Amino acid sequence: MSRNQNVRRDGLEGPEPEERKRPVGRRNSQGIRVDPEVEVEHEPRRTIISAYVADEPGVLARVSGLFHRRQFNIESLTVGPTQNEGYSRITMVIEEPDPGIEQAKKQLNKLLPVVHVRELDEKPVARELVILKVDGDEPDKVQAITEMYGGETLDAGPRTITVQITGDESKIDDALDAYEQFGIREIARTGQAALARGEAETARVDETHT
Amino acid sequence: MSGEPKQAPAEADASDAAATGPTEVETGADAVVRALENAGVEHLFGVQGGAIMPVYDALYSSEMTHVTMAHEQGAAHAADAYGIVSGDPGVCMATSGPGATNLVTGLADSNMDSDPVVALTGQVPTDFVGSDAFQETDTVGVTGPITKANFFSDDPESVGTDVGTAFALAKRGRQGPTLVDLPKDVTKGAASEDPGEPRTPSTYSPPETAAPEAVSEATDVLAAADRPVILAGGGVIKAEACEELREFAVEHEIPVVTTMPAIGTFPEDHELSLEMAGMHGTGYANMAITMTDCMLAVGTRFDDRLTGGVETFAPDAEIIHVDIDAAEISKNVEADYPLLGDAKAVLEQLATAMPRSPEADEWREQCREWKQEYPMDYAAPEDDPVKPQYVVEAFDSATADDTIVTTGVGQHQMWACQYWTYTEPRTWVSSHGLGAMGYGVPSAIGAKLAADDDQEVVCFDGDGSFLMTCQGLSVAVREELDITIVVLNNAAIGMVRQWQDAFFGQRHMASEYPWVPDFDTLAEAFGARGFRIESYDEVESVVAEALEYDGPSVVDAHIDPGENVYPMVPSGGDNGLFALAEDQL
Ligand SMILES: Cc1ncc(C[n+]2csc(CCOP(=O)(O)OP(=O)(O)O)c2C)c(N)n1
Numbered sequence: 001m002s003r004n005q006n007v008r009r010d011g012l013e014g015p016e017p018e019e020r021k022r023p024v025g026r027r028n029s030q031g032i033r034v035d036p037e038v039e040v041e042h043e044p045r046r047t048i049i050s051a052y053v054a055d056e057p058g059v060l061a062r063v064s065g066l067f068h069r070r071q072f073n074i075e076s077l078t079v080g081p082t083q084n085e086g087y088s089r090i091t092m093v094i095e096e097p098d099p100g101i102e103q104a105k106k107q108l109n110k111l112l113p114v115v116h117v118r119e120l121d122e123k124p125v126a127r128e129l130v131i132l133k134v135d136g137d138e139p140d141k142v143q144a145i146t147e148m149y150g151g152e153t154l155d156a157g158p159r160t161i162t163v164q165i166t167g168d169e170s171k172i173d174d175a176l177d178a179y180e181q182f183g184i185r186e187i188a189r190t191g192q193a194a195l196a197r198g199e200a201e202t203a204r205v206d207e208t209h210t
Numbered sequence: 211m212s213g214e215p216k217q218a219p220a221e222a223d224a225s226d227a228a229a230t231g232p233t234e235v236e237t238g239a240d241a242v243v244r245a246l247e248n249a250g251v252e253h254l255f256g257v258q259g260g261a262i263m264p265v266y267d268a269l270y271s272s273e274m275t276h277v278t279m280a281h282e283q284g285a286a287h288a289a290d291a292y293g294i295v296s297g298d299p300g301v302c303m304a305t306s307g308p309g310a311t312n313l314v315t316g317l318a319d320s321n322m323d324s325d326p327v328v329a330l331t332g333q334v335p336t337d338f339v340g341s342d343a344f345q346e347t348d349t350v351g352v353t354g355p356i357t358k359a360n361f362f363s364d365d366p367e368s369v370g371t372d373v374g375t376a377f378a379l380a381k382r383g384r385q386g387p388t389l390v391d392l393p394k395d396v397t398k399g400a401a402s403e404d405p406g407e408p409r410t411p412s413t414y415s416p417p418e419t420a421a422p423e424a425v426s427e428a429t430d431v432l433a434a435a436d437r438p439v440i441l442a443g444g445g446v447i448k449a450e451a452c453e454e455l456r457e458f459a460v461e462h463e464i465p466v467v468t469t470m471p472a473i474g475t476f477p478e479d480h481e482l483s484l485e486m487a488g489m490h491g492t493g494y495a496n497m498a499i500t501m502t503d504c505m506l507a508v509g510t511r512f513d514d515r516l517t518g519g520v521e522t523f524a525p526d527a528e529i530i531h532v533d534i535d536a537a538e539i540s541k542n543v544e545a546d547y548p549l550l551g552d553a554k555a556v557l558e559q560l561a562t563a564m565p566r567s568p569e570a571d572e573w574r575e576q577c578r579e580w581k582q583e584y585p586m587d588y589a590a591p592e593d594d595p596v597k598p599q600y601v602v603e604a605f606d607s608a609t610a611d612d613t614i615v616t617t618g619v620g621q622h623q624m625w626a627c628q629y630w631t632y633t634e635p636r637t638w639v640s641s642h643g644l645g646a647m648g649y650g651v652p653s654a655i656g657a658k659l660a661a662d663d664d665q666e667v668v669c670f671d672g673d674g675s676f677l678m679t680c681q682g683l684s685v686a687v688r689e690e691l692d693i694t695i696v697v698l699n700n701a702a703i704g705m706v707r708q709w710q711d712a713f714f715g716q717r718h719m720a721s722e723y724p725w726v727p728d729f730d731t732l733a734e735a736f737g738a739r740g741f742r743i744e745s746y747d748e749v750e751s752v753v754a755e756a757l758e759y760d761g762p763s764v765v766d767a768h769i770d771p772g773e774n775v776y777p778m779v780p781s782g783g784d785n786g787l788f789a790l791a792e793d794q795l
Contacts, residue, residue, distance in 0.1 A: 011789075012587065023501055106539075
């Protein structure tokens with residue numbers, strides 16, 4: 001117990017900040033030790049994360065809630081059943097610097113219904129689908145473009161034509177540009193669905209989850 | 211202390227007589243109660259209400275003791291404190307809608323601090339779910355982000371297992387709060403199975419030991435360090451690893467700094483202890499974590515109140531991070547040597563692998579010097595209003611080492627950290643990560659019920675924090691709990707006032723109370739004993755009398771309203787540049 005009369009009235013004693021020893025190092029805003037002389041920032045990159053999840057009510061809300069609350073930059077999210085009843089696959093495209101991608105995977109892993117999470121490597125097999133409705137004034141030209149992109153006409157009427165294109169993201173972007181001239185009325189586009197290429201596993205699924 | 215109500219109603223005798231063994235399972239509610247019994251639960255904290263009534267009815271003849279709280283927030287905080295002190299999940303219960311939403315603050319607190327808690331909430335019958343029925347709230351949706359896991363039970367036959375799973379999950383791996391939402395038709399529905407022992411799902415497999423190569427790399431680095439420090443986090447207590455941590459630190463003479471939740475992991479009167487670091491940590495702890503070249507951090511999530519700005523956090527240090535949660539590794543501060551595993555197991559691995567003690571005598575000497583240079587010495591002139599630090603020290607001197615301290619949130623909480631000397635784990639009970647005012651009174655109730663019979667509980671509260679949950683006094687009186695609540699009364703929400711002084715040009719907007727109740731009188735109205743301290747002369751006798759009184763007492767300690775908390779690292783600041791007084795901020 002101290003009732004020292006001589007210490008300063010409104011604070012504590014000790015060497016002032018400018019009199020103290022100082023460290024030489026520095027970290028960046030991600031808490032990574034860096035050379036004080038050079039500025040390193042991790043650039044965001046786009047990647048696909050695949051999660052194999054128990055198909056419980058609310059699992060999609062949990063996953064999207066997690067991404068929202070942790071401010072992960074998510075570009076698309078698709079979900080659908082797998083070959084195993086009771087389990088779904090969620091495929092997410094995110095754009096984050098490496099530490100953010102790591103965090104996203106780890107945080108996903110913590111959700112109870114999430115069985116396995118994997119980031120797909122450089123060249124996964126990935127596809128998305130778009131359905132678009134254009135003005136039907138030039139049916140032949142529309143047909144030509146649809147053929148060029150390997151698409152399919154789903155509905156053709158006097159006023160509108162609705163087509164479907166599947167492919168990787170850039171192909172769909174290109175196709176959309178090409179249809180622009182006809183006047184696009186509406187678009188419905190899915191996110192990416194993806195699997196790892198070749199023998200590589202997209203998600204490790206053990207017997208208890210098949 | 212006694213679990214019996216003061217005036218036992220006649221029915222209570224009947225129920226006591228009926229409580230002869232585990233609950234027979236005939237309904238979903240019975241299965242819920244049986245699951246709690248199977249888990250070894252002794253106390254429950256809650257408030258009754260429509261949708262949870264079947265569960266309460268099933269409790270009627272159980273041997274578990276239910277403590278009726280004055281507010282569900284109090285139930286959640288009491289359960290949290292119970293979990294901290296006992297190490298086993300505290301259980302809180304509430305009805306649907308407002309009952310469940312009142313639990314939210316408490317669950318968020320438990321989630322931030324990884325405290326083991328199980329919450330059981332009533333829900334409208336499944337047929338009504340989604341119809342905006344009376345007292346319907348999407349409890350699972352609301353509490354999703356603030357629980358480790360939560361479940362909506364939809365089957366009387368599996369509801370007991372759900373509760374068991376929730377219990378097991380709260381305790382295993384990184385601990386935390388779990389919740390089971392219990393629709394009324396499910397708890398009323400017929401069930402027959404004893405849900406058995408609590409078990410975590412097969413998918414849940416927290417890591418145990420760390421990879422041996424990683425351990426040996428880490429120990430090599432630590433043994434070679436010139437300026438090693440151990441940063442103990444709350445996970446050390448959660449993993450029951452205090453002994454291992456103490457032995458390791460002492461064996462290798464490595465100075466120890468703690469986070470706030472880790473207070474008590476390492477005895478603060480030990481020469482290697484530098485006490486708490488961070489925003490209001492000691493000067494010596496903050497110097498050490500700033501200048502270290504190798505930090506062994508165990509069970510900590512590098513909260514920003516600890517790190518300050520991460521750019522300046524331990525910038526010279528290679529960091530060895532032991533944690534059970536992979537997501538904490540390199541989340542805020544990059545780990546050079548991540549050791550994923552249970553703190554107790556990994557500390558044992560480290561102890562075995564450590565090749566030699568670091569040759570860091572100069573550094574050890576430096577740490578001792580810092581302790582001399584930055585003493586926690588406050589001025590307490592005789593004629594001034596009483597200094598809060600003095601009151602804290604007076605209670606510390608008058609109580610045994612195993613006394614449990616709980617707090618509200620604010621300046622008083624910081625003085626309770628700084629001026630009480632903690633030597634044992636599970637004796638410091640506070641709201642760390644969430645900083646929830648109102649934690650004090652209910653946490654004292656929960657702590658008291660979890661404490662050993664002869665263990666004292668002292669709660670330091672602020673006038674503002676106390677006013678948020680003082681209705682809990684009615685519970686403490688009814689349950690005859692011997693707790694001492696010390697309101698460090700500065701007639702202000704002092705911590706806010708302190709920030710206004712430092713960062714808002716002394717503009718005291720909404721931080722001063724022109725009038726506060728007489729807390730001693732208020733205590734008496736509740737049936738507790740009230741005391742008052744207005745001058746230094748009264749401190750000793752009031753401390754003695756309040757502690758002596760066998761029941762809840764409230765000490766209204768009128769402290770110097772101008773007193774501020776130092777050292778202080780401003781939010782996002784550099785720990786090494788902690789301010790010792792306002793002009794350094
Ligand atoms: C529920 C809640 N509301 C608001 C705050 C913001 N806050 C932090 S400290 C503080 C002042 C607390 O005042 P008091 O309990 O009297 O304690 P003192 O700082 O005066 O010791 C406030 C308002 C909080 N932490 N929690």
